[in-house]
Amino acid sequence: MKYLIPVLFLLSLILTNCKSTTNDTSQATHPPAGQTRFHSALLTYADHEAILSSLASVQQFKKLRARTLQQSPPVIRLKEGDVRQDWFFAQAVALNNKEFVQQCFLPKTKEPLLNMMTEIRRPTAKEVRLNQLSGDLILVEMYNFYYNTVVHGWVDIHTKKIIKVVGSPGKLPNITKEMEDLAKEIAMAYPQVKKELDVGQEWPKDMEIVVRNSKSERYRHFYAAVTMTPKDSQHTLWVLVDLTELKAVGYQWTSLWNPKRPQLVTERSLQNEVVFENYCKDTVQLNQGKWVVNYKLTNSDGIEIFDVKYNGKPVLNSAKLVDWHVSYPDKKDFGYSDAMGCPKFSSAAVVAFEPPDIQPIMKGGVRIGFSFVQDFRSPVWPKSCNYRYQNRYEFYADGRFRIAGVNLGLGCSNNGWYRPVFRIDMADEGGQQVEVWQNKHWEKWTQEKWHLQEKKARFSPQGYLVRLTNPDGSGYYLEPSRGQFGDGGRGDHAYTYVTVKHPDLDEGVSDMSTVGPCCNTNFEQGPEKYLQPAEPLDGHQVIWYVPQMKNSDQPGKQYCWVENRVVDGHEGFVTYNGVVGPMLVPFASAK
Amino acid sequence: MSSKKQHRQGKLKNKRQKAEKSKTKNRVLLALVGLLVLVFGLGIKGFWAGQKGVNQHTSKTQSTKHPVVVGQADACAKNPAFPLKYGLHPPYFIDLRQLDGPGLRIIEAKKGGKVLQLDSWKKEGTLGPYTLDKNGVIYTAPIPFVNLLGRPPLSYNRILKVDAATGEMSELMHLPHAQKPTEEQPYGVVGMTYDCSNHSLYVSSLAGSTGESEVGRIYHIDLKSKKILHQLDGFDALGLGVFTMKSGKKLYMGSARSPEIFSIDLDDDGGFVGQPVFEFSLAALEGGSYDNAHRIRFLRGNVLKIKGIEFSFSLMAASDPQRNIYLFDYDDQGDKWVFREAHPQ
Structure with a gap:
């Protein structure tokens, strides 16, 4: 009995220990789905120029970049104080090695590409072993902004010669002290970031700010993550900074850094999270001028607009782009039925990376409407067999609106045909009469039909193909693109x-x-299956509209195409947009 | 303290030492009792740990009755015989990349090697995971790719087999799903691996999982009887691989929802023991990405090879996806995996 108390004490200790051990283990076990989501946002449409224009470090780096691109080889060098004095020679050795600087110029045009020395150090034993090297070695690291590649040069400290050069595409470079400071300054300049952290003019000195590597899987840029943890907070704000384009990309709150189970924020994870949480789950309403537009990013029909009103009156029940049919006539039955949609949990292969872009439409310095564009991309566009499409809607102050699709290349060859399938459901509660311009007059359609805009298609004198008339005599014309909209479009042939x-x-x-x-x-x-057998029209109908366009890579005639360009020493693109889709033009009752 | 001083103090405290001896005896007894309690306690703890993660049809403890042989569980898998009939000579590639149209292809692993695609292989459309067994049978599964045209979501929760002698493809079995798959999440079977020790398959299925609920399953299937022997519920896994460590046999699972690798202990019958345990994050490794472990393979020499790709429960794009390879070496002393390197494929 005299041991009962110590035994019970020991037992309780053991049980407590068991419990705490179990808790520790549970942290490392599989988390349940639907775990806590933290706030995140993309800064895609922030006014980066205005925010960063007063930042001296950004302006200085831009000047340094411009100067470097005039040098040969175009490499931003490390300064003497950045490296141990007895290793500094290795930089010059590397820069004088042809293989090391091989990717400093674009092979075809000899344009200079931006590079930066990021590290000179002793290699680790593991690096030496993996590279099957031996000797007294120094490792020189350079980052190539154009190819998003890290180049390692192995320098023998005694012979002062490079003994091996290894290029590693996609590998993350070391972030130098200068780039670390630059990333911090960029992140801290954004009012959106300050607002998240509730920071006023002065940054609190006790806020922990750490710069980590992050990955840019889609744009393939040099990214850094600036992590900011307010004092005593259980959460950290990750701000992704694009050091290639010198801007902040977006931010996300996470739980505190746990080295045992690190939770990272990368470009892809951030984009997927923001787009999915904000645009795929709920309807968003847009109120601009006389227009009210509801929209939602769909599973596989692009961004759908619905319950659209002009001046308080319903004009459109729904419009969406359900498929892109892509075919290559030189390869029988080869092609894809591409769907655009949400980046997660969707049956789309071409997905939204960014939120929709809303821009004013100007004419003669006057705002006449606004455009609403949603971009969708394959994972590594514009590499071969990757696609990029856009839903483009335009809403004008005079009541016109346009439902368009944009193709930005690249596809699998220069012999590609693109046929986007639009579904247009006009607001026709009172019933609408359908007439099509045929044989120089408006011909009333009384049953389900299809029509092709041949090469020599005839339109009404105003350029309209379809007239939809409400019982009160008002309605909408459907005006196909014949290349008249000034957007580079070459006609719908729909x-x-x-x-x-x-x-x-x-x-x-x-x-x-x-x-x-x-x-x-x-x-x-596809839509033909809904008119077999043809039924009489009853005033309530759906218009399916399938334009056709062929791509081209011929210089001066490029269409539905994309080409690489060198922009500030890094990779940029020029797109030749193929734009199709009709304008809906209102008309008033003759009464 | 000097030795003289120690001696003097020792004399003075002689009586006290006798009393201390008696106390020490008591302490030893107490310690023994404590040790017994500790052993008993650990037993309880082990029992709890075993119970905590027990899923439907899973086992309670990891048995150690057989001597442990460290290594991959699918070492007995061999190539099928039928490609020889069609004039192909090993080594072969089993190509499921769908680059030149849907379906399985077997390619001679040499420059200009012959390509074999039987008609029955095209009918099943695009295929995803595969594994081989000890007889040379290929097991695979249909996956959605680019679009769902002609293949509704319900058609992806199946295992197909390719006969080792004839090359004919047929359905091995349909798997049950926790919830009905939808067009928003059409994936079914996405990962599989073979275990030589009991001629069985581990198969991961995402059927019915959504953004809000993780209801994926891992099935352990007896290939002789085509019966589900064990199943692990509530885990969305892509790649699977079985390896016997010094500490026992484990199933490694690549999470479909994060760039993380988990493992779960297996008992002698291949049943799951306990809960999935976090091993490491691909994103946190040097050179790593926010990749999901699409394929987990154990190579000769006890090397772990993981293929990472972007996976977000949307459909695969037409182009060849970006793949990263992650290599690990088995550390015999520490009974753990040591990261070697990551590089693009």
């Missing part, structure tokens, strides 16, 4: 299908995974 709206059938009201195959070159693009 198939137009008019099908009866069946309230009891879905027929594309909800998300359509894929409406048709890739490679049909005739009217069989």
Whole structure:
């Protein structure tokens, strides 16, 4: 009995120990789905220029970059004080080695590409072993901004010669003290970041700020993550900084850094999180001028606009782009039915990376409307067989609106055909009469039909193809693109299908995974299945609109194409947008 | 303290020392009792740990009745015989990249090597994971790719087999799903690995998982009876691989939701013991990315090779995805994996 108390004490200690051990283990076990989500945002449309224009470090780096691109080789060097004095010679040795500086110029045009020395140090034993080297060695590291590649030069300290050069595409470079400071200053300059941290004019001295590497999987830039932890906070704000384009990309709150189970924020994880959480789950309403537009990023039909009102009056129930049919006639049955949609949990392969972009449409210095554009990309566009598309909607102050699709290349070859499938459901509560301009007059359609804009297609004198008339005599014309919209478009050459709206059938009201195959070159693009057998029109119909365009890489005639360019020494692009889609033009009642 | 001083103090405290001896006896007894309690306590703890993560059809403890042989569990897997009939000579590639159209292809691993694709292989459309067994049978599964045209979400939770002698492809079995797959998340079977010791497959299925609920499953399937022997619920895994460590046999799983690798202990019957345990994050490794472990393979010489890709429960794009390779070496002394390097494929 006299041991009972110590035994019980020991037992309780052991049980307590068991409990705490179990807790420790649970931290390292699999977390449940739907775990706490932290606030995140992208700064895609922030006014970077204005925010950073007063930042001396950014301006100085831009000047340094410009000076470097005039040098040969175009490499930002490390300064003497940055490196141990007896290793500093290795920089000159590396820069005099042809293999080390091989990627400093674009092979085709000899344009200078921006490079930066990022480190000179002793290699680790593991690095020496993996590279099967021996001797007294110094490792020189350089980052190539254009190819997003780290180049390692192995310098023998005694012979002062390079014995090996290794290029590692996609590898993260060391962040030098200068770049670390630059990243911090950029991150701290954004009012959005200050607001997140509740910081006024002065940054609190006790805020922990650490710069870490982060990865840019999609744009393939040099990224740094500036992590900021307010004193006594259990959370850290990650601000991703693009050191290639010198701007902040976005931010996300996370739990505190746990070295045992690190949670990282990278370009891809941040983009997916922000777009999915903010645009895929809920409807967003846009109020601009006389327009009210509801929109949502869909599973596989791009960004759908719905319940659109002009001046308080419903004009459009829904518009969306359900498929892009891509075919290559020189390769039989080769192509893809691409769907655009959410970056996570979707049946789309070409997904949204960024939020929609809303811009004013100006004419003669006067704002006449606004555009609403959602961009979608394959993971590593513009590499071969990667695609980039856009939903483009335009809303004008006079009541016109346009439903367009944009193709920005690249695809699998220069012989590609693109056929986007639009589904347009006009607001027709009172019933709408459908007329099509044929044989020089408006011909009333009484049953479901399709129509092709042939090469020599005829339109009404105003350029319209379809007239949709409400019972009160007002309505909308559908004006196909003939290249008249000033956006580089070369005409729609579209198939137009008019099908009866069946309230009891879905027929594309909800998300359509894929409406048709890739490679049909005739009217069989998918919507034809809704007009077999042809039914009489009852005033409530859906318009399916399938324009056709062919890409081109011919100099001066590029279309649906993209080409690489050197911009400030890094990789940039010039796109030759293929734009298709009709304008809907309102008309008033003759009464 | 000097030795003389020690001696004097020793004399003075002689009586006290006798009393101390008696106390020491008591302490030893107490320590023994404590040790017994500790052993008992650890037993309880082990029992709790075993119970905590027990899933449906899982085992309670990891048995150690057989001597441990460190190494990969699929070492007995061999190539099928049928490619020889079609004039192909090993070594082969099993190509499921879908670069030249859907379906399985077997390619001679040499420059200008012959390519074999039987008609029955095209019918099943795009395929994802594969593994081989000791007889040369290929197991694979259909996956959605670019779009769902002609293949609704319900058609992806199946295992297919390719006969080792004839090359004919047929369905091995349909797997049950926790929730009905939808167009928003059509994936079914996405990962598989073979275990020689009991001629069985481990198969991961994402069927029914959504952004809000993780209901993926890992099935342990007896290939002879086509029966599900064990299943682990509530885990969305892509790549799978089995390896026997000094400390026991483990199933390694690449999370479909994060760039993390988990493991779970296996008992002698291949049943799951306890809960999945976090091993490491691909994103946190030097040169790593926010990749999901798409394939987990153990190579000769006890090397762990992980193929990482972007996976976000949306469909694979038409182009060849960016893949990164992560290599690890088994540290025999520490009974753990040591990261070697990461590089693009």
